[in-house]
Amino acid sequence: MQSIAGKVAFVTGAASGIGLGIAEALAQSGVKVMMADIDGAAVEREAARLAATNADVSWIRADVSLKADLQAAAEATIERFGKVHILVNNAGVGGGGGYGEWTDAQWEWVLGVNLMSVVWGFEIFGPLIEAHGDGGQIVSTASMAGLVAAVAPGYNATKYGVVAISEGLRPVLAARGIGVSVLCPGFIRTRIMESARAVPERLAGAIPPPSDEPLSDFAAMAAQAIAHGIDPLYVGELVVEAIQGDWPYIFTDTQFEMGVDARFSAIKQGFDRVRGRVPRR
Template sequence: MHQLEGKVAFVTGAGSGIGLGIAQALAAAGVKVMLCDIDQAALDTAVAGLSATNADVAGVRADVSLKDELRKAAEETIARFGKVHILVNNAGVGGGGGYGDWTDASWNWALGVNLMSVVWGIEIFGPLIESHAEGGQIVSTASIAGLIAATGPSYNVTKYGVVALSEGLRTDLAPRGIGVSVLCPGFIRTQIMDSRRNLPERFGTIEQMSEGAEAPELVQQARAAIENGIDPRYVGELVREGIEGNWDYIFTDTQFEPFIEARFANIKAGFDRIRDRTPAR
């Protein structure tokens, strides 16, 4: 999509962090943006801030882990802007216990927000993008953890799923005029470590991550890295450029490139071990 001005975007998790950074960058490029978030107060603040710049924006509250709420948000987007060209599946949550500590509730929460909302977003908004035959773009936020399993099990699984879904659909949707990109950020200055602030009551109590001096060293290091991470607005500009250029992968930095190369080397070594063997028939 070389020309973004006048187009319409729907962005989930847009009340803060990466989602807000993306909404800001798109609005600055002349895109009309429907911001979606579960946190009404954060959403109102984000919409007010963008409106003050004369951007054409609106907000809709939705729990994207509930398909009906996401569908209603799509209906409100069409009612407000008439059509949609860009879908940004960005909402995400962290946390979840490790082996021996995880619970069904934490898995269901992570799967619902991080993966199923992406599936449903594409299912709901894909036909809306196709309907006007003007082309469009789908951007889904995964993580570096979607390429190297470096965090908790549920987070890794959901982010690998977003990468796989995006890679597969890129070929499928191209003939329909829809580009597909997957965003794999590293450490960004967001509130991902405090995701439980928006935990819906229906999930009950889920395992808590240790904090402060009692937290595992890895957790403390991750929190510090995020607090000193990349500005979400910079990420938003990368996403804007990725939409304009139809990038398949959108990375935020090269910090984890050596780890991804090591993973690929391990995969290749697995093929090398059986390269000269003849399979039994």
């Protein structure tokens, strides 16, 4: 999609952080943007701010862990803009509990927001992009934790899943005129450490509230890195460039490149251990 001015985008998790950065960068590039977020007041406020700059944006409250909300948001996008060309599956939450700590409700929430919303995004918006024949792009936000399992198990699992879905569907949708990209950001200045603020009412009593206990060493390090992280608008600008160039992978920096190299080196060693052996049949 080398020319994106005048196209229509739908962005989830658009009230703050990476989602807002992507929505703003797209709007600055002349794209019409439907901004969706579970925090209705925040997404309304940010949409109004962008509209004041003459951006053509609208907003809708949506809990992306509910398929019906995403379906309703898609219908609202078509009603408002007529078409959709770009889908950004960005909404995400952290947490989920560590080994020996997680609960079924935490898994339900993290899986619903981080992974199933991506599945439903492809399912709902893919046919809408195909229908007009103009082509399009689907960008899904994973994480470096989608390539190196370095966070909580539930978070890692969902982000690996987003990478797998994106890689698997890229050749399938290319034949239908739709590019597929996966965004694997590092430490970005977002509110991911405050994910508990977005727990939906139906799960509020089942998910432990934030603890007053001191953060673990890892969590404290992550909180500092995020607080001093990369500007989300810069990430949005990278995503715009990636959409125009149909990049398969979008990275925000090279900080975790050595970790990815180490993982694939370990995988290669696994093959080396059986190289030359003849399997019994």
